[in-house]
Amino acid sequence: MHYERPQFFHVMQYAASADRDVVDMVSGNPDWEPPTALRDGLREYADADPDEFQYPPSEGLRDLREEIAARRNVDADRIVVTNGTGEANYLAMAAAMDRDAGSEVLLTDPVYPYYPGKAELLGGDATLVPTERDGSIHPERFREAASEETGLILVNTPNNPTGAVYDRETVAELERVAAEVDATLVVDEVYDHFDFTGEFESALTLDSDRVIVTTGYSKSMAITGFRVGYAVLPERLVDAAKTRHMLVNVATSRPPQAAVLRALRETDADYYADVRAMLRERVTMFTDALDAAGAEYTTPEGAFYVLARFEDFPGTMENAKRLIDEAGVAGMPGETFGSARGEWLRFALVTPRVEEAAARLADYFA
Numbered sequence: 001m002h003y004e005r006p007q008f009f010h011v012m013q014y015a016a017s018a019d020r021d022v023v024d025m026v027s028g029n030p031d032w033e034p035p036t037a038l039r040d041g042l043r044e045y046a047d048a049d050p051d052e053f054q055y056p057p058s059e060g061l062r063d064l065r066e067e068i069a070a071r072r073n074v075d076a077d078r079i080v081v082t083n084g085t086g087e088a089n090y091l092a093m094a095a096a097m098d099r100d101a102g103s104e105v106l107l108t109d110p111v112y113p114y115y116p117g118k119a120e121l122l123g124g125d126a127t128l129v130p131t132e133r134d135g136s137i138h139p140e141r142f143r144e145a146a147s148e149e150t151g152l153i154l155v156n157t158p159n160n161p162t163g164a165v166y167d168r169e170t171v172a173e174l175e176r177v178a179a180e181v182d183a184t185l186v187v188d189e190v191y192d193h194f195d196f197t198g199e200f201e202s203a204l205t206l207d208s209d210r211v212i213v214t215t216g217y218s219k220s221m222a223i224t225g226f227r228v229g230y231a232v233l234p235e236r237l238v239d240a241a242k243t244r245h246m247l248v249n250v251a252t253s254r255p256p257q258a259a260v261l262r263a264l265r266e267t268d269a270d271y272y273a274d275v276r277a278m279l280r281e282r283v284t285m286f287t288d289a290l291d292a293a294g295a296e297y298t299t300p301e302g303a304f305y306v307l308a309r310f311e312d313f314p315g316t317m318e319n320a321k322r323l324i325d326e327a328g329v330a331g332m333p334g335e336t337f338g339s340a341r342g343e344w345l346r347f348a349l350v351t352p353r354v355e356e357a358a359a360r361l362a363d364y365f366a
């Protein structure tokens with residue numbers, strides 16, 4: 001079977017092999033320091049007893065799950081520690097679709113491309129539900145699209161690529177839509193620490209047995225290479241997810257779990273607030289330059305991406321490559337995020353060179 005492969009690495013490789021200097025605004029790899037305690041935790045791990053170098057419990061280190069449970073106000077038994085939010089999404093989607101009824105998956109348009117890929121991998125049929133111009137969603141559109149074929153509704157907030165943050169009532173209404181057709185709602189909250197509105201609330205507060213929340217530390221602790229995330233599942237789905245995780249992975253690697261645990265315990269709120277403040281500055285710097293370039297753009301309420309639309313320069317793969325070669329800036333073509341943003345390009349603000357990239361774009365499109 002042929003699965004569609006997300007194009008992020010393709011564009012990054014193209015940019016890396018270009019003949020000129022290129023500012024990479026493709027990858028979602030944070031460029032800032034992880035928490036100090038994370039580095040301490042890793043160093044400490046190097047001197048641990050050999051028995052701590054052996055298999056961890058498959059569903060995650062007990063202490064880490066208990067720490068997460070206390071912070072999220074859920075029972076630790078509902079948590080599976082995964083290889084990043086990516087695996088948590090896969091487990092959540094598999095759990096939701098493991099049923100004797102239709103296998104339709106409702107996603108947003110634009111969409112984070114790994115979702116339709118995973119839906120296909122799991123034998124589901126993805127339907128993209130349009131979002132509004134500013135990235136917000138109307139649950140009514142999901143209600144119109146939902147049917148007894150729908151097994152899963154999956155959304156991501158704060159959102160990649162639109163930067164929208166959905167309010168609690170919107171997510172609560174999506175849960176009601178899911179209930180009407182006996183489906184499961186999965187909410188990917190991997191950007192939960194990057195909310196500029198102060199309004200973001202986790203879907204865990206809905207306390208619903210048809211909601212699965214997924215998240216991880218890749219972005220919040222600036223450690224996309226560590227691969228630590230987790231899913232919080234309702235009791236009725238958690239055992240199947242643990243079994244699938246065990247069969248596919250055996251377990252998630254121990255040292256990064258231990259380092260994340262130490263960082264959770266020892267990192268105060270200032271660490272996250274400082275990163276948010278830095279990102280806000282980058283957003284302003286970048287969108288000012290987009291104004292100068294005469295571009296249309298979305299100002300993110302959360303996460304760290306800006307969607308921009310330049311006159312007569314649609315967001316095709318060909319144009320993304322042209323921008324790399326001719327302007328020295330690499331962004332993701334909007335056409336890779338579903339069908340709604342084919343005219344747009346997505347720029348990730350996780351580079352210290354945002355100002356330089358902005359100047360290059362302003363020059364190129366002036």
Ligand SMILES: Cc1ncc(COP(=O)(O)O)c(C=O)c1O
Nearest residue numbers: 028084085086112156160216218
């Ligand atoms: C919406 C969304 N979900 C999941 C992921 C993957 O996160 P992780 O590195 O925790 O697997 C990303 C990464 O960019 C993302 O944007």
